[in-house]
Amino acid sequence: MTRHACLLLALASTLHAASLWPQFRGPSGQSTAANETIPAEIDTARNLLWQTALPGGASSPVIVGRRAFLTGFADGKLITLGVNLTDGTVAWRHETTPEKLETYMEKLGSPAASTCATDGERVVSYFGSYGLSCFGLDGQLLWEARLPVAQSKDGFGTGTSPIIHDGLVYLLRDEVGPGNGLYAFDIKTGAQVWKRSREEFRVSFGTPVVWDGVLVALGDSRAKGYDLKTGEERWLLRGLAAYPCTTPTPGVDGNLYIATWSPGGSADEPMPTFDDLLKMMDKDGDGRISRAEMAGTPFKDFFDVNDKNHDGYWDRSEWEGNINWMKRGKNAVLAVKPGGHGDITESHVIWNNEKGAPYVASPLYYDGKLFLVKDGGFATLYDAASGKLLYEKQRIGVPGDYYVSPTYVNGRIYLATTKGTLVVLDAKTTDKPTVLSKLDLGEYLAASPAFVDGRIYIRTKEKLFAFGNK
Numbered sequence: 001m002t003r004h005a006c007l008l009l010a011l012a013s014t015l016h017a018a019s020l021w022p023q024f025r026g027p028s029g030q031s032t033a034a035n036e037t038i039p040a041e042i043d044t045a046r047n048l049l050w051q052t053a054l055p056g057g058a059s060s061p062v063i064v065g066r067r068a069f070l071t072g073f074a075d076g077k078l079i080t081l082g083v084n085l086t087d088g089t090v091a092w093r094h095e096t097t098p099e100k101l102e103t104y105m106e107k108l109g110s111p112a113a114s115t116c117a118t119d120g121e122r123v124v125s126y127f128g129s130y131g132l133s134c135f136g137l138d139g140q141l142l143w144e145a146r147l148p149v150a151q152s153k154d155g156f157g158t159g160t161s162p163i164i165h166d167g168l169v170y171l172l173r174d175e176v177g178p179g180n181g182l183y184a185f186d187i188k189t190g191a192q193v194w195k196r197s198r199e200e201f202r203v204s205f206g207t208p209v210v211w212d213g214v215l216v217a218l219g220d221s222r223a224k225g226y227d228l229k230t231g232e233e234r235w236l237l238r239g240l241a242a243y244p245c246t247t248p249t250p251g252v253d254g255n256l257y258i259a260t261w262s263p264g265g266s267a268d269e270p271m272p273t274f275d276d277l278l279k280m281m282d283k284d285g286d287g288r289i290s291r292a293e294m295a296g297t298p299f300k301d302f303f304d305v306n307d308k309n310h311d312g313y314w315d316r317s318e319w320e321g322n323i324n325w326m327k328r329g330k331n332a333v334l335a336v337k338p339g340g341h342g343d344i345t346e347s348h349v350i351w352n353n354e355k356g357a358p359y360v361a362s363p364l365y366y367d368g369k370l371f372l373v374k375d376g377g378f379a380t381l382y383d384a385a386s387g388k389l390l391y392e393k394q395r396i397g398v399p400g401d402y403y404v405s406p407t408y409v410n411g412r413i414y415l416a417t418t419k420g421t422l423v424v425l426d427a428k429t430t431d432k433p434t435v436l437s438k439l440d441l442g443e444y445l446a447a448s449p450a451f452v453d454g455r456i457y458i459r460t461k462e463k464l465f466a467f468g469n470k
Contacts, residue, residue: 021063021450021457024115024161028250029209031364031407033451038409041437042422042456042467049455049466052088055079057112059161060447061457061464064118065137067091068450068457068464071112071125076101078111080125082139083464085455092139098129102150104157107301108446110461115161115207115447117169119187124169128158132169134190143190151177152203154305159205159245165215165228168193172217174204182208182217184231196231206247206362211256212338218244221329223258225340235340237349241265242329246358247405251365251384255350256336259372261357264326268354271326274319288313331357333372335384351387356380358402360446361415366408366427373415375401379425379433390430397435398423403446409456412436420445420460441465 025031039047055072057079062069066086072079078098082091104111114126122142124134128150134142150158152175162171169185182196201219208217214225214234223237241260249257264271272280281293290313294300308318335350356372356379364371369390370382377400378393400417407414413425420441426434443460450457455468 020065020452021061022119023062023117023163024060024207025247025362025405025448026407026450029163029207029247030250030252031362031405031448032366033407033409034366036409036451037454038412038414038451038456039467039469040412040424042424042439043437044439047467047470049468049470050088051466052083052090052464054081054459054462054464055112056110056461057459058110058446058461059112059459060115061450061459062116062118062123063450063452063457064120064123067137069116069118069123069125070459070464071114071116071127073110073112078127078130080116080123080133080135082123082135082137085457085466088464088466094133094135094139094141096127096130096133098127098149100129100149102128102152102157103155104128104152105155105301105305109157109159111157113158113446117162117164119164119167122187124162124164124187126158126160126162126171128152128173132162132171132185132190134169134187145185145190145192147173148177148179150179151175154203156205156305161207163208163210165210168228170208170215172198172204172206172208174198174201174217174219176202182215182226182231184228194231196226196233203243205245205360209248209250209256211248211250212254212340216248216256218246218248218258218260220244223248235342235344235348237336238343238345239330239332239334239352241331241357242326245360246362249363249365249370251335251370253365253368253384254338255384256338257334257363257365257370257384258336259333259357259363259370260329261331261359261374262326262329264323265329265331265357266354269331271323273323274316277314277319288315330354333357333363333370333382335370335387353382353387353389355389355392356382360401360403362405364406364408364413366413369430371406371408371413371427373402373406377402377417381430381433391432394432396423396425396433398438405448407449407451409451414449414451414456416445416449416458418444418446422458 055074131147243262
Protein backbone atom coordinates (compact mmCIF):
# COMPACT_ATOMS: atom_id res chain seq x y z
CA MET A 1 0.00 0.00 0.00
CA THR A 2 1.35 3.45 -0.90
CA ARG A 3 2.17 6.09 1.67
CA HIS A 4 -0.66 8.21 0.26
CA ALA A 5 -3.11 5.35 0.73
CA CYS A 6 -1.99 4.88 4.36
CA LEU A 7 -2.48 8.59 5.03
CA LEU A 8 -5.92 8.49 3.41
CA LEU A 9 -6.96 5.55 5.59
CA ALA A 10 -5.67 7.30 8.70
CA LEU A 11 -7.56 10.48 7.78
CA ALA A 12 -10.76 8.54 7.16
CA SER A 13 -10.38 6.77 10.52
CA THR A 14 -9.79 10.04 12.36
CA LEU A 15 -12.73 11.74 10.70
CA HIS A 16 -14.97 8.78 11.47
CA ALA A 17 -14.08 8.93 15.14
CA ALA A 18 -14.52 12.71 15.37
CA SER A 19 -17.30 13.51 12.92
CA LEU A 20 -18.77 10.12 11.98
CA TRP A 21 -20.31 11.11 8.62
CA PRO A 22 -18.88 14.60 8.07
CA GLN A 23 -19.71 15.56 4.46
CA PHE A 24 -21.34 14.54 1.22
CA ARG A 25 -20.47 10.86 0.64
CA GLY A 26 -19.04 10.45 4.14
CA PRO A 27 -15.44 10.41 5.41
CA SER A 28 -12.97 11.56 2.72
CA GLY A 29 -15.84 11.57 0.20
CA GLN A 30 -15.36 7.83 -0.37
CA SER A 31 -18.97 6.70 0.24
CA THR A 32 -17.71 3.77 2.28
CA ALA A 33 -18.54 2.43 5.75
CA ALA A 34 -16.79 -0.91 5.46
CA ASN A 35 -17.04 -1.90 9.13
CA GLU A 36 -20.58 -0.78 9.91
CA THR A 37 -23.05 -3.52 10.80
CA ILE A 38 -26.30 -2.58 9.10
CA PRO A 39 -29.31 -4.96 8.99
CA ALA A 40 -29.09 -7.14 5.88
CA GLU A 41 -32.70 -6.39 4.99
CA ILE A 42 -34.08 -2.91 5.57
CA ASP A 43 -37.77 -3.15 6.41
CA THR A 44 -40.15 -0.57 7.89
CA ALA A 45 -41.88 -3.21 10.03
CA ARG A 46 -38.76 -4.78 11.54
CA ASN A 47 -36.08 -2.13 11.80
CA LEU A 48 -37.53 1.35 11.34
CA LEU A 49 -36.42 3.20 14.48
CA TRP A 50 -38.11 6.51 13.70
CA GLN A 51 -39.09 8.89 10.93
CA THR A 52 -39.32 12.67 11.04
CA ALA A 53 -41.05 15.17 8.78
CA LEU A 54 -38.70 17.70 7.17
CA PRO A 55 -39.08 20.79 5.01
CA GLY A 56 -38.53 19.82 1.38
CA GLY A 57 -35.00 19.38 0.15
CA ALA A 58 -32.40 17.12 -1.43
CA SER A 59 -29.39 17.56 0.86
CA SER A 60 -27.91 14.43 2.38
CA PRO A 61 -27.63 14.01 6.17
CA VAL A 62 -24.29 14.53 7.89
CA ILE A 63 -23.75 13.09 11.36
CA VAL A 64 -21.68 14.25 14.30
CA GLY A 65 -22.14 13.38 17.96
CA ARG A 66 -25.79 12.88 18.78
CA ARG A 67 -27.24 14.78 15.83
CA ALA A 68 -27.87 14.77 12.10
CA PHE A 69 -27.69 18.01 10.17
CA LEU A 70 -29.64 18.81 7.01
CA THR A 71 -31.14 21.67 5.03
CA GLY A 72 -34.64 22.34 3.73
CA PHE A 73 -36.80 24.87 1.94
CA ALA A 74 -40.34 25.91 2.86
CA ASP A 75 -42.49 29.05 2.56
CA GLY A 76 -39.68 30.94 0.85
CA LYS A 77 -37.23 30.25 3.68
CA LEU A 78 -33.88 28.45 3.59
CA ILE A 79 -33.62 26.19 6.62
CA THR A 80 -30.75 24.47 8.43
CA LEU A 81 -31.74 21.81 10.97
CA GLY A 82 -30.19 19.74 13.74
CA VAL A 83 -32.07 16.48 14.38
CA ASN A 84 -31.64 14.33 17.49
CA LEU A 85 -30.50 10.81 16.59
CA THR A 86 -32.20 9.22 19.57
CA ASP A 87 -35.77 9.90 18.52
CA GLY A 88 -35.76 12.09 15.39
CA THR A 89 -36.98 15.24 17.11
CA VAL A 90 -35.75 18.55 15.72
CA ALA A 91 -33.22 19.98 18.20
CA TRP A 92 -32.81 23.30 16.43
CA ARG A 93 -33.87 25.10 13.28
CA HIS A 94 -32.40 28.22 11.67
CA GLU A 95 -34.33 30.05 8.95
CA THR A 96 -33.10 32.59 6.42
CA THR A 97 -35.19 34.51 3.91
CA PRO A 98 -33.09 35.23 0.80
CA GLU A 99 -33.45 38.51 -1.04
CA LYS A 100 -33.77 36.50 -4.25
CA LEU A 101 -34.16 32.79 -4.89
CA GLU A 102 -31.87 31.14 -7.41
CA THR A 103 -33.49 29.67 -10.52
CA TYR A 104 -33.82 25.91 -10.18
CA MET A 105 -35.53 22.99 -11.88
CA GLU A 106 -38.42 22.32 -9.52
CA LYS A 107 -39.01 18.66 -10.30
CA LEU A 108 -35.37 17.54 -10.12
CA GLY A 109 -33.69 20.23 -8.03
CA SER A 110 -34.16 22.21 -4.83
CA PRO A 111 -32.92 25.46 -3.28
CA ALA A 112 -31.81 23.12 -0.44
CA ALA A 113 -29.78 20.60 -2.43
CA SER A 114 -26.34 21.15 -0.90
CA THR A 115 -25.20 18.84 1.89
CA CYS A 116 -23.77 20.37 5.07
CA ALA A 117 -20.21 19.73 6.25
CA THR A 118 -18.81 19.41 9.78
CA ASP A 119 -15.39 19.37 11.41
CA GLY A 120 -16.78 17.79 14.58
CA GLU A 121 -17.15 21.15 16.36
CA ARG A 122 -19.08 23.22 13.83
CA VAL A 123 -21.48 22.57 10.99
CA VAL A 124 -21.55 24.60 7.75
CA SER A 125 -24.58 24.85 5.47
CA TYR A 126 -24.67 26.32 1.99
CA PHE A 127 -27.46 27.68 -0.18
CA GLY A 128 -26.94 28.94 -3.73
CA SER A 129 -29.44 31.69 -2.94
CA TYR A 130 -27.55 32.93 0.11
CA GLY A 131 -24.03 31.65 0.78
CA LEU A 132 -22.38 29.87 3.71
CA SER A 133 -23.56 29.80 7.32
CA CYS A 134 -21.59 28.24 10.17
CA PHE A 135 -23.23 26.99 13.38
CA GLY A 136 -22.19 25.43 16.63
CA LEU A 137 -23.52 21.92 17.06
CA ASP A 138 -26.28 23.29 19.30
CA GLY A 139 -27.45 25.75 16.65
CA GLN A 140 -25.78 29.03 17.58
CA LEU A 141 -24.90 31.05 14.47
CA LEU A 142 -21.13 31.65 14.42
CA TRP A 143 -20.59 33.41 11.09
CA GLU A 144 -21.95 33.88 7.58
CA ALA A 145 -20.28 34.43 4.21
CA ARG A 146 -22.78 36.00 1.85
CA LEU A 147 -22.28 35.27 -1.86
CA PRO A 148 -24.03 36.40 -5.05
CA VAL A 149 -27.12 34.38 -5.93
CA ALA A 150 -25.98 31.37 -7.96
CA GLN A 151 -26.77 31.39 -11.67
CA SER A 152 -26.42 27.80 -12.80
CA LYS A 153 -26.16 27.07 -16.50
CA ASP A 154 -29.62 26.46 -17.99
CA GLY A 155 -31.24 27.10 -14.61
CA PHE A 156 -30.88 23.61 -13.16
CA GLY A 157 -30.01 25.00 -9.72
CA THR A 158 -27.18 24.34 -7.29
CA GLY A 159 -25.81 20.81 -6.83
CA THR A 160 -22.40 21.28 -5.18
CA SER A 161 -21.70 20.96 -1.44
CA PRO A 162 -19.01 22.47 0.81
CA ILE A 163 -16.30 20.32 2.35
CA ILE A 164 -13.96 21.00 5.29
CA HIS A 165 -10.27 20.09 5.42
CA ASP A 166 -7.51 21.22 7.76
CA GLY A 167 -9.35 24.30 9.02
CA LEU A 168 -10.66 25.48 5.66
CA VAL A 169 -14.12 25.33 4.09
CA TYR A 170 -13.92 24.71 0.35
CA LEU A 171 -16.74 25.61 -2.02
CA LEU A 172 -16.99 25.15 -5.79
CA ARG A 173 -19.28 27.42 -7.82
CA ASP A 174 -19.09 26.74 -11.57
CA GLU A 175 -21.79 29.01 -12.95
CA VAL A 176 -22.55 31.81 -15.40
CA GLY A 177 -22.90 34.54 -12.76
CA PRO A 178 -20.52 36.76 -10.74
CA GLY A 179 -20.20 34.17 -7.97
CA ASN A 180 -18.21 31.84 -10.24
CA GLY A 181 -15.07 30.48 -8.61
CA LEU A 182 -13.42 28.06 -6.21
CA TYR A 183 -13.34 29.41 -2.65
CA ALA A 184 -11.57 28.70 0.63
CA PHE A 185 -12.85 30.15 3.93
CA ASP A 186 -11.45 29.97 7.46
CA ILE A 187 -13.66 27.56 9.42
CA LYS A 188 -13.28 29.56 12.65
CA THR A 189 -13.98 33.07 11.36
CA GLY A 190 -15.57 32.76 7.92
CA ALA A 191 -12.88 34.99 6.42
CA GLN A 192 -12.12 34.27 2.77
CA VAL A 193 -8.60 32.83 2.57
CA TRP A 194 -8.43 32.59 -1.21
CA LYS A 195 -10.55 32.51 -4.34
CA ARG A 196 -9.57 31.03 -7.67
CA SER A 197 -11.39 32.15 -10.82
CA ARG A 198 -13.15 29.40 -12.78
CA GLU A 199 -14.35 31.58 -15.64
CA GLU A 200 -13.41 28.90 -18.17
CA PHE A 201 -15.95 26.58 -16.49
CA ARG A 202 -19.69 27.07 -16.66
CA VAL A 203 -21.16 23.91 -15.20
CA SER A 204 -20.44 21.36 -12.48
CA PHE A 205 -22.94 19.82 -10.10
CA GLY A 206 -20.47 17.69 -8.17
CA THR A 207 -18.47 18.39 -5.02
CA PRO A 208 -14.68 18.82 -4.86
CA VAL A 209 -12.55 16.24 -3.04
CA VAL A 210 -9.16 16.27 -1.36
CA TRP A 211 -6.75 13.82 -3.00
CA ASP A 212 -2.97 13.58 -3.25
CA GLY A 213 -2.52 16.87 -1.41
CA VAL A 214 -4.70 18.89 -3.79
CA LEU A 215 -8.30 19.95 -4.10
CA VAL A 216 -9.83 18.25 -7.15
CA ALA A 217 -12.75 19.91 -8.94
CA LEU A 218 -14.55 18.65 -12.03
CA GLY A 219 -15.90 21.09 -14.59
CA ASP A 220 -17.25 20.98 -18.12
CA SER A 221 -14.95 18.68 -20.11
CA ARG A 222 -12.02 18.94 -17.68
CA ALA A 223 -10.80 18.45 -14.11
CA LYS A 224 -8.25 20.52 -12.23
CA GLY A 225 -6.20 20.04 -9.08
CA TYR A 226 -5.51 23.06 -6.84
CA ASP A 227 -3.08 23.73 -4.01
CA LEU A 228 -5.02 23.44 -0.76
CA LYS A 229 -3.39 26.43 0.93
CA THR A 230 -3.11 28.91 -1.96
CA GLY A 231 -5.54 27.81 -4.65
CA GLU A 232 -2.79 27.73 -7.26
CA GLU A 233 -3.49 25.34 -10.12
CA ARG A 234 -1.36 22.20 -9.94
CA TRP A 235 -2.67 20.09 -12.80
CA LEU A 236 -5.22 19.79 -15.60
CA LEU A 237 -6.99 16.69 -16.93
CA ARG A 238 -8.89 16.89 -20.23
CA GLY A 239 -11.43 14.59 -21.87
CA LEU A 240 -14.47 14.56 -19.55
CA ALA A 241 -18.19 15.05 -20.17
CA ALA A 242 -19.60 18.50 -20.89
CA TYR A 243 -22.21 18.39 -18.11
CA PRO A 244 -20.52 16.73 -15.11
CA CYS A 245 -22.86 15.87 -12.24
CA THR A 246 -20.71 13.34 -10.39
CA THR A 247 -18.08 13.71 -7.68
CA PRO A 248 -14.65 12.04 -8.11
CA THR A 249 -13.75 9.20 -5.75
CA PRO A 250 -10.40 8.81 -3.94
CA GLY A 251 -9.58 5.11 -3.75
CA VAL A 252 -7.75 3.63 -0.76
CA ASP A 253 -5.27 2.32 -3.35
CA GLY A 254 -4.07 5.93 -3.73
CA ASN A 255 -5.62 6.51 -7.15
CA LEU A 256 -8.46 8.85 -8.11
CA TYR A 257 -11.50 7.56 -10.00
CA ILE A 258 -13.61 9.80 -12.23
CA ALA A 259 -16.76 8.90 -14.14
CA THR A 260 -18.77 11.48 -16.11
CA TRP A 261 -21.60 11.20 -18.62
CA SER A 262 -23.65 13.70 -20.60
CA PRO A 263 -26.14 13.22 -23.44
CA GLY A 264 -24.30 13.30 -26.74
CA GLY A 265 -20.92 12.60 -25.16
CA SER A 266 -20.52 9.30 -26.99
CA ALA A 267 -20.99 8.10 -30.56
CA ASP A 268 -22.81 5.10 -29.09
CA GLU A 269 -25.45 7.36 -27.50
CA PRO A 270 -26.09 10.25 -29.93
CA MET A 271 -28.62 12.94 -29.16
CA PRO A 272 -31.62 13.19 -31.51
CA THR A 273 -31.47 15.86 -34.21
CA PHE A 274 -34.02 18.66 -34.24
CA ASP A 275 -35.66 17.00 -37.23
CA ASP A 276 -36.04 13.86 -35.11
CA LEU A 277 -37.76 15.92 -32.43
CA LEU A 278 -40.09 17.54 -34.95
CA LYS A 279 -41.17 14.14 -36.24
CA MET A 280 -41.80 13.03 -32.68
CA MET A 281 -43.58 16.08 -31.23
CA ASP A 282 -44.41 18.86 -33.75
CA LYS A 283 -48.12 18.17 -33.98
CA ASP A 284 -49.11 21.46 -35.67
CA GLY A 285 -46.22 21.41 -38.17
CA ASP A 286 -44.96 24.92 -37.41
CA GLY A 287 -41.30 23.85 -37.19
CA ARG A 288 -40.99 24.36 -33.45
CA ILE A 289 -42.11 22.55 -30.31
CA SER A 290 -44.37 23.97 -27.62
CA ARG A 291 -44.67 22.86 -24.01
CA ALA A 292 -48.04 21.30 -24.76
CA GLU A 293 -46.59 19.28 -27.64
CA MET A 294 -43.87 17.99 -25.33
CA ALA A 295 -46.28 16.72 -22.66
CA GLY A 296 -46.05 13.00 -22.09
CA THR A 297 -42.56 12.68 -23.60
CA PRO A 298 -39.20 12.08 -21.85
CA PHE A 299 -38.27 15.69 -22.68
CA LYS A 300 -41.10 17.36 -20.78
CA ASP A 301 -39.12 17.99 -17.58
CA PHE A 302 -36.36 19.74 -19.53
CA PHE A 303 -38.52 22.20 -21.47
CA ASP A 304 -37.39 25.32 -19.59
CA VAL A 305 -33.75 24.25 -19.73
CA ASN A 306 -33.71 24.31 -23.53
CA ASP A 307 -36.08 27.23 -24.09
CA LYS A 308 -33.16 29.65 -24.02
CA ASN A 309 -35.07 32.75 -25.13
CA HIS A 310 -38.10 31.93 -22.95
CA ASP A 311 -40.58 32.36 -25.79
CA GLY A 312 -42.48 29.17 -24.96
CA TYR A 313 -41.00 27.07 -27.78
CA TRP A 314 -38.01 24.94 -28.66
CA ASP A 315 -36.56 26.01 -31.99
CA ARG A 316 -33.77 24.62 -34.14
CA SER A 317 -31.07 27.07 -33.03
CA GLU A 318 -31.74 26.36 -29.35
CA TRP A 319 -31.55 22.60 -29.75
CA GLU A 320 -28.51 22.62 -32.02
CA GLY A 321 -26.72 24.98 -29.62
CA ASN A 322 -27.40 22.46 -26.86
CA ILE A 323 -26.02 19.59 -28.97
CA ASN A 324 -22.89 21.57 -29.85
CA TRP A 325 -22.25 22.22 -26.15
CA MET A 326 -22.60 18.54 -25.28
CA LYS A 327 -20.26 17.53 -28.09
CA ARG A 328 -17.48 19.58 -26.46
CA GLY A 329 -17.10 16.81 -23.91
CA LYS A 330 -16.58 13.07 -23.85
CA ASN A 331 -18.13 10.46 -21.62
CA ALA A 332 -15.39 8.88 -19.56
CA VAL A 333 -14.55 6.42 -16.79
CA LEU A 334 -10.92 6.64 -15.77
CA ALA A 335 -8.29 6.07 -13.09
CA VAL A 336 -5.65 8.68 -12.28
CA LYS A 337 -2.40 8.05 -10.42
CA PRO A 338 -0.97 10.58 -7.94
CA GLY A 339 2.01 12.89 -8.39
CA GLY A 340 0.88 14.91 -11.39
CA HIS A 341 1.84 18.46 -12.42
CA GLY A 342 0.77 20.42 -15.48
CA ASP A 343 -1.33 18.66 -18.11
CA ILE A 344 -1.67 15.09 -16.82
CA THR A 345 -4.08 13.85 -19.49
CA GLU A 346 -1.50 11.61 -21.13
CA SER A 347 0.98 11.11 -18.31
CA HIS A 348 -1.13 10.10 -15.30
CA VAL A 349 -4.26 8.40 -16.61
CA ILE A 350 -3.83 4.69 -15.81
CA TRP A 351 -6.78 3.55 -17.89
CA ASN A 352 -9.70 5.16 -19.66
CA ASN A 353 -13.06 3.81 -20.85
CA GLU A 354 -16.61 5.07 -21.25
CA LYS A 355 -18.65 1.95 -20.60
CA GLY A 356 -21.29 2.38 -17.93
CA ALA A 357 -20.49 6.04 -17.23
CA PRO A 358 -23.16 7.43 -14.84
CA TYR A 359 -25.09 10.68 -15.15
CA VAL A 360 -25.53 11.71 -11.48
CA ALA A 361 -24.56 8.82 -9.16
CA SER A 362 -20.83 9.09 -8.38
CA PRO A 363 -18.43 6.17 -8.87
CA LEU A 364 -17.81 3.82 -5.93
CA TYR A 365 -14.42 2.24 -5.19
CA TYR A 366 -14.33 -0.82 -2.91
CA ASP A 367 -12.12 -3.89 -2.52
CA GLY A 368 -10.12 -3.16 -5.68
CA LYS A 369 -13.23 -2.68 -7.81
CA LEU A 370 -15.07 0.30 -9.30
CA PHE A 371 -18.87 0.16 -9.29
CA LEU A 372 -21.12 2.38 -11.42
CA VAL A 373 -24.90 2.68 -11.68
CA LYS A 374 -26.62 4.29 -14.64
CA ASP A 375 -30.15 5.64 -15.07
CA GLY A 376 -32.53 2.89 -16.12
CA GLY A 377 -31.09 0.56 -13.50
CA PHE A 378 -27.88 -0.62 -15.21
CA ALA A 379 -24.80 -1.54 -13.20
CA THR A 380 -21.20 -1.81 -14.39
CA LEU A 381 -18.20 -3.20 -12.50
CA TYR A 382 -14.51 -2.67 -13.31
CA ASP A 383 -11.33 -4.11 -11.90
CA ALA A 384 -9.94 -0.85 -10.53
CA ALA A 385 -6.26 -1.62 -11.08
CA SER A 386 -6.46 -2.67 -14.73
CA GLY A 387 -9.72 -1.16 -15.98
CA LYS A 388 -10.91 -4.61 -17.05
CA LEU A 389 -14.69 -4.85 -17.29
CA LEU A 390 -16.07 -7.49 -14.93
CA TYR A 391 -19.63 -6.85 -16.08
CA GLU A 392 -21.14 -4.10 -18.20
CA LYS A 393 -24.56 -2.40 -18.01
CA GLN A 394 -26.24 -5.37 -16.38
CA ARG A 395 -29.85 -4.86 -15.32
CA ILE A 396 -30.36 -4.50 -11.59
CA GLY A 397 -34.03 -5.30 -12.00
CA VAL A 398 -35.20 -2.00 -10.49
CA PRO A 399 -35.72 0.58 -13.25
CA GLY A 400 -35.66 4.31 -12.69
CA ASP A 401 -33.24 7.21 -12.36
CA TYR A 402 -30.35 6.77 -9.92
CA TYR A 403 -29.18 10.06 -8.38
CA VAL A 404 -28.14 8.66 -5.00
CA SER A 405 -24.42 7.87 -4.80
CA PRO A 406 -23.89 4.15 -4.14
CA THR A 407 -22.27 3.30 -0.80
CA TYR A 408 -20.24 0.23 0.22
CA VAL A 409 -21.10 -1.11 3.68
CA ASN A 410 -19.64 -4.36 5.00
CA GLY A 411 -19.96 -6.49 1.87
CA ARG A 412 -23.04 -4.78 0.46
CA ILE A 413 -23.75 -1.88 -1.89
CA TYR A 414 -26.64 0.47 -1.10
CA LEU A 415 -28.22 2.53 -3.88
CA ALA A 416 -31.63 4.00 -4.63
CA THR A 417 -33.92 5.29 -7.35
CA THR A 418 -35.40 8.78 -7.38
CA LYS A 419 -38.83 7.18 -6.98
CA GLY A 420 -37.75 6.11 -3.50
CA THR A 421 -36.73 2.47 -3.86
CA LEU A 422 -33.71 1.52 -1.75
CA VAL A 423 -31.77 -1.35 -3.33
CA VAL A 424 -29.15 -3.49 -1.58
CA LEU A 425 -26.68 -5.47 -3.72
CA ASP A 426 -24.24 -8.21 -2.82
CA ALA A 427 -20.82 -6.57 -3.30
CA LYS A 428 -19.03 -9.90 -3.48
CA THR A 429 -20.53 -11.05 -6.79
CA THR A 430 -18.43 -10.01 -9.78
CA ASP A 431 -20.32 -11.50 -12.74
CA LYS A 432 -23.61 -9.61 -12.36
CA PRO A 433 -25.44 -7.41 -9.84
CA THR A 434 -27.22 -9.54 -7.24
CA VAL A 435 -30.10 -7.91 -5.36
CA LEU A 436 -30.33 -8.85 -1.68
CA SER A 437 -33.28 -6.66 -0.72
CA LYS A 438 -35.48 -3.74 -1.80
CA LEU A 439 -37.55 -1.20 0.11
CA ASP A 440 -40.01 1.31 -1.32
CA LEU A 441 -39.99 4.50 0.76
CA GLY A 442 -42.67 6.12 -1.40
CA GLU A 443 -41.03 9.55 -1.80
CA TYR A 444 -38.64 11.32 -4.13
CA LEU A 445 -35.12 10.33 -3.13
CA ALA A 446 -31.96 12.06 -4.38
CA ALA A 447 -29.98 12.40 -1.14
CA SER A 448 -27.25 9.90 -0.32
CA PRO A 449 -27.72 8.04 3.01
CA ALA A 450 -25.40 8.20 6.02
CA PHE A 451 -24.21 5.04 7.78
CA VAL A 452 -23.25 5.43 11.44
CA ASP A 453 -23.19 3.18 14.53
CA GLY A 454 -25.15 0.35 12.96
CA ARG A 455 -27.79 2.66 11.53
CA ILE A 456 -28.68 3.98 8.10
CA TYR A 457 -30.15 7.48 7.87
CA ILE A 458 -32.12 8.12 4.67
CA ARG A 459 -33.43 11.52 3.67
CA THR A 460 -36.30 11.60 1.18
CA LYS A 461 -37.74 14.87 -0.06
CA GLU A 462 -39.79 15.51 3.09
CA LYS A 463 -38.71 12.88 5.64
CA LEU A 464 -35.68 11.58 7.50
CA PHE A 465 -35.69 7.85 8.30
CA ALA A 466 -33.51 5.98 10.77
CA PHE A 467 -33.16 2.20 10.33
CA GLY A 468 -31.21 -0.19 12.52
CA ASN A 469 -31.45 -3.12 14.88
CA LYS A 470 -34.07 -2.53 17.55
